[in-house]
Amino acid sequence: MQLKTKPKPIRKTLAMATATLLGHVTHIGTANAESNPWEIDTAVMSYQENGRVSVLEPVIRMREDKGDDKFFTLKLVVDTLSGASPNGAIPTNSPQTFSGPSGSSSYPIAANTVPLDPNFHDTRYAINAEWEQPAGDARHSIYGLSFSTETDYQSLGASATYNFDFNNKNTTLTTGASFSGDSVQPLGGKPVAFAVVPASTGGGGGGGEDEGGGGGETSFHVNKRVVDLLLGVTQVMGRKDLIQLNFNYGKESGYLNDPYKLLSVVDNTGALITAVAPDSPYIYEKRPDSRNRTALYSRWSHQFGSDVLRLSYRYYSDSWGIRSNTLDMHYRLELGERFFLEPHLRSYKQTAADFYHTSLLNTEVATLDYASADYRLADMTTKTVGLKFGWLVGKHSEAGIRVETITQQAQPSRVIGIQSQQDLLPTVKATMVQLNYRFLF
Amino acid sequence: MLLRSIYKTSVLLALLALSACSFQPVQPWERDILAQKKMQLEPYPLDAALDEHTYFSKEASRGGAGVGGGGCGCN
Amino acid sequence: MAAAFTLESHGDYWAGRFTAMASPCEVLCDLDDEASARQLTELACAEAQRIEQKFSRYRDDNILYQINHSAGEPVAVDDETAALLDFAAQCYLLSDGKFDITSGILRRVWRFDGKNSFPTKEQIQALLGLIGWPKLTWQRPWLTLPADMELDFGGIGKEYAVDKTALILQRHTAASLLINFGGDLLATGPRRNGQGWLVGVEDPRRLGTQGGKRNTAKEFELVQGAIATSGDTQRYIMHKGVRYSHILNPRNGWPVRGAPRSVSVVAGTCTDAGILATLAMLQGKKAETFLAKQSVKFWCLR
Numbered sequence: 001m002q003l004k005t006k007p008k009p010i011r012k013t014l015a016m017a018t019a020t021l022l023g024h025v026t027h028i029g030t031a032n033a034e035s036n037p038w039e040i041d042t043a044v045m046s047y048q049e050n051g052r053v054s055v056l057e058p059v060i061r062m063r064e065d066k067g068d069d070k071f072f073t074l075k076l077v078v079d080t081l082s083g084a085s086p087n088g089a090i091p092t093n094s095p096q097t098f099s100g101p102s103g104s105s106s107y108p109i110a111a112n113t114v115p116l117d118p119n120f121h122d123t124r125y126a127i128n129a130e131w132e133q134p135a136g137d138a139r140h141s142i143y144g145l146s147f148s149t150e151t152d153y154q155s156l157g158a159s160a161t162y163n164f165d166f167n168n169k170n171t172t173l174t175t176g177a178s179f180s181g182d183s184v185q186p187l188g189g190k191p192v193a194f195a196v197v198p199a200s201t202g203g204g205g206g207g208g209e210d211e212g213g214g215g216g217e218t219s220f221h222v223n224k225r226v227v228d229l230l231l232g233v234t235q236v237m238g239r240k241d242l243i244q245l246n247f248n249y250g251k252e253s254g255y256l257n258d259p260y261k262l263l264s265v266v267d268n269t270g271a272l273i274t275a276v277a278p279d280s281p282y283i284y285e286k287r288p289d290s291r292n293r294t295a296l297y298s299r300w301s302h303q304f305g306s307d308v309l310r311l312s313y314r315y316y317s318d319s320w321g322i323r324s325n326t327l328d329m330h331y332r333l334e335l336g337e338r339f340f341l342e343p344h345l346r347s348y349k350q351t352a353a354d355f356y357h358t359s360l361l362n363t364e365v366a367t368l369d370y371a372s373a374d375y376r377l378a379d380m381t382t383k384t385v386g387l388k389f390g391w392l393v394g395k396h397s398e399a400g401i402r403v404e405t406i407t408q409q410a411q412p413s414r415v416i417g418i419q420s421q422q423d424l425l426p427t428v429k430a431t432m433v434q435l436n437y438r439f440l441f
Numbered sequence: 442m443l444l445r446s447i448y449k450t451s452v453l454l455a456l457l458a459l460s461a462c463s464f465q466p467v468q469p470w471e472r473d474i475l476a477q478k479k480m481q482l483e484p485y486p487l488d489a490a491l492d493e494h495t496y497f498s499k500e501a502s503r504g505g506a507g508v509g510g511g512g513c514g515c516n
Numbered sequence: 517m518a519a520a521f522t523l524e525s526h527g528d529y530w531a532g533r534f535t536a537m538a539s540p541c542e543v544l545c546d547l548d549d550e551a552s553a554r555q556l557t558e559l560a561c562a563e564a565q566r567i568e569q570k571f572s573r574y575r576d577d578n579i580l581y582q583i584n585h586s587a588g589e590p591v592a593v594d595d596e597t598a599a600l601l602d603f604a605a606q607c608y609l610l611s612d613g614k615f616d617i618t619s620g621i622l623r624r625v626w627r628f629d630g631k632n633s634f635p636t637k638e639q640i641q642a643l644l645g646l647i648g649w650p651k652l653t654w655q656r657p658w659l660t661l662p663a664d665m666e667l668d669f670g671g672i673g674k675e676y677a678v679d680k681t682a683l684i685l686q687r688h689t690a691a692s693l694l695i696n697f698g699g700d701l702l703a704t705g706p707r708r709n710g711q712g713w714l715v716g717v718e719d720p721r722r723l724g725t726q727g728g729k730r731n732t733a734k735e736f737e738l739v740q741g742a743i744a745t746s747g748d749t750q751r752y753i754m755h756k757g758v759r760y761s762h763i764l765n766p767r768n769g770w771p772v773r774g775a776p777r778s779v780s781v782v783a784g785t786c787t788d789a790g791i792l793a794t795l796a797m798l799q800g801k802k803a804e805t806f807l808a809k810q811s812v813k814f815w816c817l818r
Binding site: 018068 | 600606791
Binding site for chain 2: 041042043045047055057059061075079081122124126128130144146147148150152153155157158159161168170176177178180182184224226228229230234236238239240242244246248250258293295296297299301303308310312314316318320322324326332348350353376377380382388400402406408432434436
């Protein structure tokens, strides 16, 4: 006979009984053994580019230890973006005017100035949930769901990761897969690839997100799908060494254009050229509708005394012709028991996409399958120098401040005639400041 | 040039770490150092996620460290 | 009483080892001085053997033997035994009768040696009349145990010994200690290097494989607190293709169905951890639900 009683919390009563048994002792030892199932990690990041966009991004990550090696993690991100962003057109020796999305604002750009769309502002909200649990003997799995939304973009994703331990847990094999289905609603409609951007009519109001564009198809909704597969090995190399090697294959398909990016059309002197008045000398970009990418990624953690070096290297290549190398280094320098300093260096170098063109010759427009003047697809380097200061406030809390400078330098694919008088792709300098606070309860 | 030599060095380092140091199996009771938070491959997941998001929106490469995380209209 | 133990240096700590309560026991001392480590190990060994001698049911010279052979006559017990009886009474109430120190008698018919000796319903029924905490009369210091009934402190003894030993050793040292009696263990605080003791929660399914080596399924950094494990895959009966665990329900005399193979619990004292692990096993299928309600860290192996 088994009574159908629900399990009930008895821990406190039991602790009192034990205390009586052991002579009024509930915890043996010098500290309190209260379990702290919640780990709360918070951060605020501020990112500021010289004269361009600024981002304010608060994040909170909550992780609950559900016991039995099960963990639940929830992450919330608010990403507020404002400022100006390059629209892809080149600077010229005379002023230019660009139209915003159909009938809204237009903006003038002074001579010899990189055209920046000044009305760049949007807020993105993202939520991530993860469930981690053992999957039998020496295995555990992590399942994730993610959703994010901003004015013109929504993303819904799912991921699964399985880890298998071998060799007395000295080797871990990781397999992972993720899928995300994204929906893009370009403001002003989906621009027709290579279509001429309507000439600016000047003036106009505008509100919300005005990221350029216009003259689009009536379709306001296009899709993008991203699949990622990951295979990795983590190896304990010794008491002070941990190394990981990952192989990542990704496939993106669907609408991969940036609907707000333009290309300048020029003649063989490098000057803007308008095919038919009153059209403008700018056309919309066009990228392939699929992209296959592979990344080989390795990282290494090593302890020197009590300091820790973390080094990572990534080789990346994709079907758009981009190849890149990323080297990243953190060195955690312990300053006594409570403080640490962590310098961070990152060096990134990529080759341009096959279809990257800083500007297009009018004779090329009809012959090219794809073209984009997005500087992020150019030959480019990024250098990051940063320093973090960490403070172990108490047994269960830690604070940190991180300051980094990021310098990006892209190279034009071609400089035609009078374009040599211009700094087509000026250096972008950004400063990032981040505050962290983490605690357990 | 400097950059290129840095890359070469890093590849070399990685190979060295993989081959030269023979695996020294670590017993469960010898994991005191590896168990420290600072020795994890990703000791500060928020820092890593913010960096990943920043570089995702400023560069053409992505991926490598893991899967999942979600999309963004920023690139 | 000369206790046989060994002492071994592990660089930044000393390990004293001995056997007591039919289990390998160890005391890890986070200190450099050999003499202190030796003294602490001696104290631990003496306390473990004292508790074993006092409450072992395999001896005929202790209080337990006196109680179990009192033939229904009242026995006056000492303070320590009285405290344990009070505690057992509380556990009986807290577990709705599933934790019962009079249930050891079931071992007469249930032999969990991995073989298939399976008792008959009649055999079990005959013993049920001799089980039940409420059948005895306990009024401190007088205990009256009906004739033919038996008490058994096996379900608490080892964990209690860990706690008692820790309390004694703590009076002699401020150093961080790890006390491990056959897998039930307790750490007294952070080590000098700021870390805890790294302990393995053993996976009983791996027993006997890989050349007889024990493999550790979970590693856990124990700074301060205790871990106790209930369950053992070596002890079961196969009957008609069904595996019966050695966890017996004292109310019907049958093995608990749906119990995990082992349960490990982290708590403030080893006694708490041990009781919670045992009670979880007695919950059968609901072991995890029960432990989740207790807000303790735990591992269940199924």
